[in-house]
Amino acid sequence: MTDSSKMTINLALFGMTQSGKSSAGNILLGSTDFHSSFSPSSVTKDCCLGRSCHLCGFMRRGGQEITLQIQVLDTPGYPHSRLKQERVKQEVKEALAHHFGQDGLHLALLVQRADVPLCRQEASSSVQMIQELLGHAWKNYTAILFTHAEKIEEAGFSEDKYLHEASDTLLTLLSSIQRRYIFQYKKGDSLNEQRIKILERIMEFIKENCYQVLTFK
Template sequence: TEEQLYQLKGRLCGESIFKTGKAMADPSKMIINLALFGTTQSGKSSAGNILLGSADFLSSFAPCSVTQDCSLGCSCHLRSFMRRRGQEVTLQVRVLDTPGYPHSRLSKKNVKQEVRDALARHFGQEGLHLALLVQRADVPFCGQDATYPVQMIQELLGHAWKNYTAILFTHAEKIEEAGFNEDTYLHEAPDTLLTLLNSIQHKYVFQYKKGKSLSEQRMKILERIMEFIKENCYQVLTFK
């Protein structure tokens, strides 16, 4: 059964994992917990607002880091978003926005401790379904700055990080403006990005702004994210 498969996969991962309490209590409702990671001005807060369908997070262009503290946002209920076991499921999304690094005001140690505390505070019991590495599609993924958020994910999520990480490419409309499509873009990507994609089993999604309504962007991204979560048998990663 799905439950037996879930328990078996949990033992194989060697992590303390379980379904969210609310999902178990009411199979017609599901809460997914997401955390955003990325460099400064990668578009984390903007992506978080799209995922929530609101404007919970301050998002603006600035010559310095905008996000100083971790912040949790909760969406309204998306009714009949999906079907599971023959039943329509109402979805709620919870997103943790985090400070980027390198940060214009905070040290790497401070950023990591802030995120560590927030993960334990918000997802310590209910668990994290997915960490989203937010990466600008129009900025090459190379150099030490690009790999800092990946290192942080590895340190905070532990050895199971590969199963709970996906990449969200922001500013994907720049790909089309440059005459690429998603496949050719990834084909031309640097080895550092290709290696990361291989490590996380090619879990990625592109976020377009131009030519698409916020609702269309949101639904497409959430549908893709739910595919990743389903591949994990709806498991979560908990933080002690």
């Protein structure tokens, strides 16, 4: 029998090489499961699933306190500096089916550096892969996670001003996914406080979808 006081949320990270996917995954998990480092080439070559510890009393649902566990699938950068695009797609497709085939995916996070403008060609590659993997409903199950958000503060931008002056490519993408976005900072608040803020935002998106998931065969 399923324990109604416990909930597992399944997330997948997508994005370009050195966008900060693995680092973001570690923040979501509250761990160092994923290898993350600066490199002139793509670091992640294989899909990897990480599981968080249980977060007791994270939220309430139906008047009951819910213990939350997060599962995060880290994926190779796309485009990849060493692997062919078709190999990356196949690797991610198999990982989604293996890890989330029956239980389903709650949300795909497209990881984008806040300090790097999103250009049309780059966006097209990442979005195309998400579309192919998630199918026609991808827009309802995708959000953008802006990493290195502390850089926009250092440049004197607020989040609203940053988005107001963003490229047409980014604004069009945000519009297509119902403006689901999260800013991830690496200073100011502690990493645990940042983690909770990000998870609360993610849960807002999941609630908007009535806790529905995408399944993979």
